[in-house]
Amino acid sequence: MLEIAAVRAGYDRTTVLHGVTVAVPEDGVAAVLGHNGAGKSTLLRTAMGLIRPMAGSVLLDGEDITRLAPHQRVARGMAYVPQGQQAFPHLTTAENLRLVADGRTGGRAAVAEALDLFPVLRELSGRRAGLLSGGQRQQLAIARALVTRPRLLLLDEPTEGIQPSVVAEIEETVLALTRRGGLSVLLVEQHVGFALRAAQHYYVLETGRVTSSGEGGGDAEQTVRTALSV
Template sequence: MSLLEIEDIQTYYGESHVLEGVSLEVERGEVVALVGRNGVGKTTTLRSVLQLTPPRAGDVRYDGESLVGLDTHEVADRGVGWIPEDRRVFAHLTVEENVTLSIPPGGDERAGLETAYEAFPDLRDISDREAGSLSGGQQQMLSIARGLVNENDLLLVDEPSEGLAPLIVENVADSLQSVAEDTTLLLVEQNLPLALDIADRFYVLDNGRVVDEDTTDGVTTDDERFQRLSA
């Protein structure tokens, strides 16, 4: 049984039909990437798992049990974490306070902070600054760090390299590969080389449907199946 099973989900924003029968699976311990052009339904797939935008039909099963109809906090309580694209940090709290709040109750705060700072050393130097005063790249690092210290069985990661300088992107890749040693990842990433480097398997979405899937073994960005992504 897969850890996450998405079966023929139909998801709408109002009357706009965004996902038209998406099905995919994520095995425990895998890193699976969702790739495709902007606007084809990748983020909506993550939101459907989280029940932020519940599907009107189809099913989302986590560890064999349906998530459809649950509140988002109930999905999170089952061990599903989320690193959103839009850097949802607490603007008036410091970097350290943001990270500490993400550490599960009873967790080792010092160890959690060290995990965050090892992943992104720049955060250590600005740990006492309010998150709202950080640059976009710094806020993105903080958002990812918060996801890394929250103990989840499945982590949904949305465009982690968006807006980051190349050197920071390398840190992001290293950090995600590290967390993947203990956590299953479903990754949305526009940076195709990064996605293929991190993931074990990939799904290509186009117009709200899965149009291709494969392992990443031996696959490069020159593969003709990815030509549609730049169309």
């Protein structure tokens, strides 16, 4: 569904990605793993159009979207959840979701579907987002992205800094979303076990280059851990 082909990208004169190629399958998951500073977030930002590549291309359903602005990619069904449990802190949980839903066809139903996935958010609908725990804010960030009913979801470290009980909930939600079809996911994740359980294909990034790749699943875990230990 998404192909990032031979992309070279970075910031100003600093190149972070050196000819990276990553493909996300239709109705499937591709996981990107690597240590801090490997270029994982830069890869997602490039896919979303927040960084324009110096070379290479980004294709969505075979269409070259390399030059499209982020809002044009959203209109084509892409959604992005960056690191940091981002939300509008002075708005309530419900207001954060309605802000995304307003003006969208079926917006109210999309909010209801997102709350079904994260029931705790329904219980906290009247609480300001700034008063939520880190795990609850992360669930809210994912729910907000899902309100747009994307076909492709980019998730940047969705379990980073989250308490273990909520990590399990987020993992199960991501797995459930991919099992029901209609959604592809490009997942950047530190938890190797979760990433490989979710993904049909994985990529290991090291200093902006793909150093290992293969099929996902539990059988790949030792290979990936070895690649990450180098």
